[in-house]
Amino acid sequence: MAKEIERKFLVAGDGWRRGGHSSMRLRQAYLASTDAAAIRVRIVDDRDAFLTIKSAGKGMSRDEFEYSIPVADAEAMLALRVGEMIEKIRHAIPCADGDLTVDEFGGGNEGLVIAEIELPDEACDPALPDWIGAEVTDDRRFYNASLSARPFSAWAPADRAAILGSGG
Amino acid sequence: MAKEIERKFLVAGDGWRRGGHSSMRLRQAYLASTDAAAIRVRIVDDRDAFLTIKSAGKGMSRDEFEYSIPVADAEAMLALRVGEMIEKIRHAIPCADGDLTVDEFGGGNEGLVIAEIELPDEACDPALPDWIGAEVTDDRRFYNASLSARPFSAWAPADRAAILGSGG
Numbered sequence: 001m002a003k004e005i006e007r008k009f010l011v012a013g014d015g016w017r018r019g020g021h022s023s024m025r026l027r028q029a030y031l032a033s034t035d036a037a038a039i040r041v042r043i044v045d046d047r048d049a050f051l052t053i054k055s056a057g058k059g060m061s062r063d064e065f066e067y068s069i070p071v072a073d074a075e076a077m078l079a080l081r082v083g084e085m086i087e088k089i090r091h092a093i094p095c096a097d098g099d100l101t102v103d104e105f106g107g108g109n110e111g112l113v114i115a116e117i118e119l120p121d122e123a124c125d126p127a128l129p130d131w132i133g134a135e136v137t138d139d140r141r142f143y144n145a146s147l148s149a150r151p152f153s154a155w156a157p158a159d160r161a162a163i164l165g166s167g168g
Numbered sequence: 169m170a171k172e173i174e175r176k177f178l179v180a181g182d183g184w185r186r187g188g189h190s191s192m193r194l195r196q197a198y199l200a201s202t203d204a205a206a207i208r209v210r211i212v213d214d215r216d217a218f219l220t221i222k223s224a225g226k227g228m229s230r231d232e233f234e235y236s237i238p239v240a241d242a243e244a245m246l247a248l249r250v251g252e253m254i255e256k257i258r259h260a261i262p263c264a265d266g267d268l269t270v271d272e273f274g275g276g277n278e279g280l281v282i283a284e285i286e287l288p289d290e291a292c293d294p295a296l297p298d299w300i301g302a303e304v305t306d307d308r309r310f311y312n313a314s315l316s317a318r319p320f321s322a323w324a325p326a327d328r329a330a331i332l333g334s335g336g
Binding site: 031032033034036037039051053055056063065067069073076077079080081082 | 199200201202204205207219221223224231233235237241244245247248249250
């Protein structure tokens, strides 16, 4: 079991594209999402697959149990999902204070770009690049489970515009 | 992925206790149960643990994905369950035509005794011992997910009596 502490931000502009970084393609879906936990299947670059149980604790800190599984199992399990499949390109951005990733969503969440930083503890206050926008760690609309149940393309126009205006 | 074909029966009398058989203690709980799948954590004899995804297809044949996980993970995941934990002693009964098990439930399902036979294909018509009672394969009340959401002890007295009368 890993304790996961992460903060989420909107992304302001394209500054994060400067400089080299590695990218991977993620396809993922939820088998279920309850008050206590979310159960996720993820396929990375069609090559690796993982089954992950995340506790549904609010805020930065959540328990996470992750297991490597055969890709063929994961492909078959996608058919058992609730909500939409989530597709995104995840970019790993070099950062002094922690693992910083930028997720560019596709499919029903096209247009959404979210940065995540993983921290060693909740007290850590990292120096963030200038392209980091508003924090959305506690905004449930940006939970991946929410984005699969109600993708960005289905949001009200005013809500979409607010995000695209403050974000990218 | 395994294709699981099994039939379930009530148990009439104690005849199955004659003769030697091995037994193990199961503790299990559902992390979630949707229209498409049930996600189960199971701990066997406090020594082995498994995370299992079963598709929710009706009847005998269901897809099943099972992964061995650390017991400590499984113990922590029990706290993320929906419904009640299911406790049972599973007895493996020697049988010519397939793997026959008898589950003696405890906890909230105390009193319930269910036999299951796993078959090579749906056409197989096994010779069954005389202590096998009414078939309940398609009776959703006996799905383990149902027994965790609504344990036998919570059934209406008439329903309980009907089962105990025809079963044991």
